[in-house]
Amino acid sequence: QVRLVESGGGLVQPGGSLRLSCAGSGLALVNYAIGWFRQAPGKEREGVSCISRNNENTYYGDSVKGRFAISRDNTKNTVYLQMNSLKPEDTAVYYCRAYALFRLCRFPDTTGSWGQGTQVTVSA
Numbered sequence: 001q002v003r004l005v006e007s008g009g010g011l012v013q014p015g016g017s018l019r020l021s022c023a024g025s026g027l028a029l030v031n032y033a034i035g036w037f038r039q040a041p042g043k044e045r046e047g048v049s050c051i052s053r054n055n056e057n058t059y060y061g062d063s064v065k066g067r068f069a070i071s072r073d074n075t076k077n078t079v080y081l082q083m084n085s086l087k088p089e090d091t092a093v094y095y096c097r098a099y100a101l102f103r104l105c106r107f108p109d110t111t112g113s114w115g116q117g118t119q120v121t122v123s124a
Contacts, residue, residue: 004096005052007124009118012086020081022096022119029072034079035105038092045123048094049081050105059106063089065108086122093117 003057004027008020022034035050049070059072069082079096095117100106 003093004098004115006030006094006115006118007097009094009120011121011123013106013124014087014122016086016122018086020083020094020096020120022081024077027077027098029077030074032098033102033105034070034072035097035099036079037095037097037108037119038080039095040089040092043092045095045108046075047106047108050102051079051100052102052105053085057075058071059102061106081082083120084087086120086124090123091120091122093119 003025005025008018009020012018021039033050033052036048037045038048039045048061048064049068051070051072060068072079093108095114097109
């Protein structure tokens with residue numbers, strides 16, 4: 001079964017950090033651009049960050065630039081999202097998806113299904 005599994009979310013105080021993981025199962029992530037997305041209650045899903053197959057290109061949404069960092073470990077078939085200086089407005093369910101093209105990986109895929117995601121809650 002081909003799927004991506006998100007993990008690493010939790011409850012953190014404002015200013016804190018979390019590292020999310022996106023692990024591939026039945027899918028070699030090295031062959032894909034990987035995008036991170038989030039969806040807060042009552043809001044549309046938005047692109048947070050993505051990384052190209054060769055790691056030479058990255059994208060960050062304006063609201064997370066300078067605070068989040070995306071990376072991958074091909075030996076573990078995993079892509080990470082390091083989130084620092086977290087704010088209450090970062091509270092959302094975070095998802096990852098695989099894309100054939102880097103230029104598309106910042107846009108939520110409207111086809112197929114999304115995984116369970118991982119909940120991030122930033123609150124005092």
